[in-house]
Amino acid sequence: MNKQIILCVDDEKIVLESLRSELEGKFEEPYALEFAESGDEALEVIADLIADGDQLALIVTDYLMPGLKGDEILTNIYKNHPDSRQIMLTGQANLEGIANAINNAKLYRYISKPWEKSDLLLTIREAIKSYQQEHQLKEHQTILENTVKLRTSELENALENLQNSQEQLLVSEKMAVLGGLVAGVAHEINTPVGVGVTAASHLEARIREVQQLYQDDELTQEAYEEFLADAVEGSQIILRNLQTAANLVSSFKLVAVDQSSEAMRTFKLKEYINAILSSLQPELKQTRIRIEVDCPDDLALNSYPGDFSQIFTNLIINSVAHGFNQGTEAGNITIQIRIDGNNVVIRYTDDGKGIPANIIPKVFDPFFTTNRQAGRSGLGMHIIYNIITQKLQGSITCEDTASKGALFVIRVPTAIGQ
Ligand SMILES: Nc1ncnc2c1ncn2[C@@H]1O[C@H](COP(=O)(O)OP(=O)(O)OP(=O)(O)O)[C@@H](O)[C@H]1O
Ligand SMILES: [Mg+2]
Incomplete structure (x- = not known):
């Protein structure tokens, strides 16, 4: 399991040793202690632990040290590890260093040297608790964001599917209407055309009859007048039905909107x-x-x-x-x-x-x-x-x-x- 590191930094070996003896055994896994004697060493330790997949939970650092000072270390660490908690130990009341650490880093508390053992332990425990809470909150937030992303993409897919099926439905409805329309037109036109065909064939038969009578020289005036009346009626029927069919065709053309x-x-x-x-x-x-x-x-x-x-x-x-x-x-x-x-x-x-x-x-x-x-x-x-x-x-x-x-x-x- 990855470790959560508590890093203590002080250039005085005695101080570092007393920190070690006061803190060792006080924190359960995944928390682990690390020690550094200077700012530069602290940065190296941090680089190593990050490379191992560990995290910096808390840094407790002295202020006055050769090389990097406490506030400079904290400012540097804040840039790369904004979540880590920071505690500074100050020998003298050094307001400038504290102000820097507050303004440029994320100083959680400062503790004056020499410290009360119980005060130090309590402050560190509180710092870790606050780090842990923020850490958990972030984890939940990430899980939540991922769930929302997943749901959103599921919803987007569902919406797209829905739109596709709606389009398909529209197309098939149109096809169904068109199919119905064609069948309807065929049915509607069938009647006038059928009547016209019957009338025309009746007329043709009558013409042949009269033609035959005429050729045989048997055409009487009465038969001829009867034929004329039939012919007029027949052609009227044909005309009327052709007209109906023509009207239907022109209305049908209008149905195609464009x-x-x-x-x-x-x-x-x-x-x-x-x-x-x-x-x-x-x-x-x-x-x-x-x-x-x-x-x-x-x-x-x-x-x-x-x-x-x-x-x-x-x-x-x-x-x-x-x-x-x-x-x-x-x-x-x-x-x-x-x-x-x-x-x-x-x-x-x-x-x-x-x-x-x-x-x-x-x-x-x-x-x-x-x-x-x-x-x-x-x-x-x-x-x-x-x-x-x-x-x-x-x-x-x-x-x-x-x-x-x-x-x-x-x-x-x-x-x-x-
Ligand atoms: N103003 C109206 N008052 C009463 N009924 C109506 C009126 N408008 C339409 N309708 C009814 O709706 C039906 C369909 O109208 P539509 O115009 O499509 O056909 P139509 O008039 O019968 O035939 P077409 O318009 O092809 O000559 C009509 O047959 C009629 O029953
Ligand atoms: Mg109408």
Whole structure:
């Protein structure tokens, strides 16, 4: 086991001997005594014991010696062993030496020569106790610091793992949505294309029939008129279904959010919303719906205006279509916009039928519609959701109003990329 050394330094052999006889056998392991007759020898002894892996717990040194004086030895030792306790023995009251040892070293006590045996022993015991306590405290501190370091690195690892799995989850969610979307598109397009194919093959068969009758010179006027009526109806069916399929394809293209190459720019939101409302006038004119915009006049956004147009158009068309029975009912839409720190918060409300609580979790799903018979595809809210969360770096929620109209809350940054 490494030793804790108590080093006594005095140039007078007699003094050193009496120190030896008074102290020997008084300190248990790991404490051990060492003696030196000069400052230089003391420094050598210390160098040796450090080389052996021992520690200097306490130095008891004379003040007046040839060569290095007591205060100089202590100052020197303090630099390399700041924890060691220091006691100085002074022959005469030498205030200067004591002051030096206090100011430049770490003098624990000074004892006047000749000393009382019991005083010396008590002082040394106290010095060692204080050294021991500080030593233990430091050890605990090191253990504690190491434990904290270990825990911190464990936590950092756990956090990194968590972030990785979150990213993976996001990617796989996106893939799942995309997969669902593709399957949905295939399913949706299947119906109009299937109907179109049936109508086209029926038409083709009818044409062949008439062609045959004509070649055989058996085509009556009645048969020809019947064929014409069939042909008109057939081509209408084909046209209508091709149109539906084409609409689906163009909505589907919009779902891929970054389709537009529109540049980001600064624009005044209120002016822009008013422009959107004017462009919707042809649809809105046929309804009894009033739209109120409550937005600070000078609120400017640095974002993608085209996307705001898409968002408000889809929301308003939804209110007309789903909230107010295709606009035949009277009603109100309110668009309230407020700034909240670096974000704008848009509250879009209508006082129509509202969205039942059990439907709210599905409104943003692709192909969810309550109105398929009217030719709706259920992509409008999904497109809005993608634009807001991906491109505009914001969020949208559909709130439960207990069927007192629809309420959507949108939160987007006033400037993208901040
Ligand atoms: N303002 C609203 N009032 C009542 N219901 C609404 C409103 N907005 C959306 N919904 C409900 O949410 C569903 C999903 O809306 P979404 O816009 O995605 O599809 P859609 O309007 O049915 O079809 P599409 O927009 O593709 O023509 C609607 O079918 C409707 O049930
Ligand atoms: Mg819609």
